[in-house]
Amino acid sequence: MKTLRPIVLNLVTWTLVLLIAFPLLWMIITSLKPQSELFRIPPTWIPESITFEHYWRLLSETPFLRYFRNSVVLAVSTTVFVVILGTLGAYSLVRFTYRGRETMAMLVLFTYLLPSVVLIIPLYLMIASLGLSNSLFGLILAHTTFALPYALWLLRSFMEGIPEDLENAALVDGASRMGAFKDVIFPQLLPGIISTALFTFILSWNEYLYALVLVNSESVTPLTTGVMSMLISAFNIEWSLLMAASVMMSLPLIVVFAFLQSYLTSGFGAGGVKG
Amino acid sequence: MTAIATNPPRDRRSPLERAYARLGVLLIAPTIIVFSLVIVYPLLAAIYLSVFSIYTPTLQGDFVGAANYIELLTGGAFWHSLGVTLIWTVGTLSLQIIAGIGLALLLHQNIWFRSLARSLVLFPYFLSTVVAVLVWRWLFNDLYGALNHGLIQLGILDMPLDWLGSMPNAMIGVILVGAWKYFPFVVIAVLARLQTIPENLYEAARIDGAGPVGRFFDITLPQLRSVLVVIILLRAIWDFKEFDLLYLLTGGGPVTSTQTLSLLVYQEAFGLNQMGQAAAYSVGMMLVMLAFMVLYIRRTGGK
Structure with a gap:
């Protein structure tokens, strides 16, 4: 009985884990199946032969690479913009005292929970009147609406974790506030900044609604709406191609998971689930 | 919050403290400007737009007063969608909580390749909704879908x-x-x-003769209570406002059976081109959500 228990526990856990991971496995398997094998009934659970033709077609015959480039520009710009503003803002919210500070913190939290559909209508009008429809800049501006409150909130939590004594010691030694920020706070905050940047990047990379409403020109279409339009416009849906696109679209995520996962988990601890 | 308590009254602040306060305001200023431009202004504009009747393609409209809100209250579409939203939120949230606690308990044990198992479980959360939806629509496919054939092979279903x-x-x-x-x-x-x-809480319970189930209900669950309240509130807010997943999976269909409030707002604004009415729906939706939000902010004390 004593030796059996861990084995049963492992089997149960791993069965469940594989069940949860199955859709992802199936995505990869489908993307590697030749067209002839795809519509077999019942489906072949393990592919009889493997092909990379769908990946090749995706990169050479579809606008996938342009969508990918747009998404990179969009997500990187949003992340850089928001993390710079957020770091300065969080430093101000945590380490300075002035009137309206608490109100500002509340506003950040409120907007962090606000639904996008409430903002989408006026944003659509605003971006149209500024002449920014169908531009990546307009989309970056729209992404700020969810990315900035999010980044600020996360960075605020990280900032609160840095002992105040460190900064005070630097001030006593004659450093200015910004000098202390650069030499003391920033190095301490760096893991938090990386974590926030990763989260913001993923949020922006995955965003769909704003791209759907604000962009209808191929040249600025990001991956989310671009890949979806490949599904809708196709006469007969090419699932292998779509699964290959899905795998490619998840590449940045896979890289983050493989190398930077600890930053994701630490971000989770800070992101409002401290309980 | 010790900073406030030890802070001397405003009028007796030293020049250095006043300089610090100025620097603090300066640091938050860019954030405030961007916030006002992309969040506060649109939020107020949404409320303003909700008393107009605006045709989306031309953006021409007339002041209609409370007409959009009267439509909201009496038209039925809002209440239908609110019902759908509640079913979706309660359904998916309960499953998330049960599966989440269950798997957390299993992954907390000493299992083989634990960090790999954790990564695999974590992955769907970070996946783009577009990717998740594509994969699931392929799994759900009625002719070639793996789900139907898997369930038939396992003998759970007779027919796709x-x-x-x-x-x-x-x-x-x-x-x-x-x-x-x-x-x-x-x-x-x-x-x-x-x-x-x-760990000693469990030790004590074991000595008192509590079984695994008893230990879960007597120790684990009470210890998890506070974090669970926060998770439930946060996830309730996020599930309530979910757009991408429902829009891409069913588009609100069949007909309007899965049309949640977010989808209703979108459909009204960009499908039916009634921007004013859509703004009124979105304000209504926000008012419903405000209850959750206040609860969450109270619960976490703004932390």
């Missing part, structure tokens, strides 16, 4: 099911995919809390 095209399957389908996509959030939060429960 139409997963997303009919009710109640469509609602069950979106609830399932929603649970799959978002339960890892619960797993991570619960796992983090589990690691902080002192």
Whole structure:
């Protein structure tokens, strides 16, 4: 009985884990199946032969690479913009005292929970009147609406974790506030900044609604709406191609998971689930 | 909050403190400007737009007073969508919580390749909703879908099911995919809390003769209570406002059976081109959500 228990526990856990991971496995398997094998009934659970033709077609015959480039520009710009503003803002919210500070913190939290559909209508009008429809800049501006409150909130939590004594010691030694920020706070905050940047990047990379409403020109279409339009416009849906696109679209995520996962988990601890 | 307590009254602040306060305001100023431009202004504009009747393609409109709100209250569409939203939220959230706690408890044990197992479980949460939806629509495919054939081979189904095209399957389908996509959030939060429960509590319970089930209800669950309240509130807010997953999986269909409030607002603004009415729906939706938000902000004390 004593030796059996861990084995049963492992089997149960791993069965469940594989069940949860199955859709992802199936995505990869489908993307590697030749067209002839795809519509077999019942489906072949393990592919009889493997092909990379769908990946090749995706990169050479579809606008996938342009969508990918747009998404990179969009997500990187949003992340850089928001993390710079957020770091300065969080430093101000945590380490300075002035009137309206608490109100500002509340506003950040409120907007962090606000639904996008409430903002989408006026944003659509605003971006149209500024002449920014169908531009990546307009989309970056729209992404700020969810990315900035999010980044600020996360960075605020990280900032609160840095002992105040460190900064005070630097001030006593004659450093200015910004000098202390650069030499003391920033190095301490760096893991938090990386974590926030990763989260913001993923949020922006995955965003769909704003791209759907604000962009209808191929040249600025990001991956989310671009890949979806490949599904809708196709006469007969090419699932292998779509699964290959899905795998490619998840590449940045896979890289983050493989190398930077600890930053994701630490971000989770800070992101409002401290309980 | 010690900073406030030790701070001398405003008029007696030293020049250095006043300089610091100025620097603090200066640092937050860019954020305030961007906030006002892209969040506060649109929010107020949404409320303003809700008393107009605006045709989306031309953006021409007339002041209609409370007409959009009267339509909201008496038209039925809002209440229907509110009902759908509540079914979706309660359904997917309960599954997320149950699966999340269950898996967190299993992954807390000493299993083989634990970190790999955790990564695999975490992955769906970070996946783009577009990717999740594509994969699931392929799995749900009524002719070639792996789900139907898997369930037939296991003897659970006799005939392939139409997963997303009919009710109640469509609602069950979106609830399932929603649970799959978002339960890892619960797993991570619960796992983090589990690691902080002192082992000696379990030791004591074991000495008192409590079994695994008893230990779960007497120790684990009470210890998890506070974190669970926060998770439930946060996830309730996020599930309530979910757009991408439902829009891409069913588009609100069949007909309007899975049309949640977010989809109703979108459909009214960009499908039916009634921007004013859509703004009124979005304000109504926000008022409903405000209850959750206030509860969450109260609960976490703004932390």
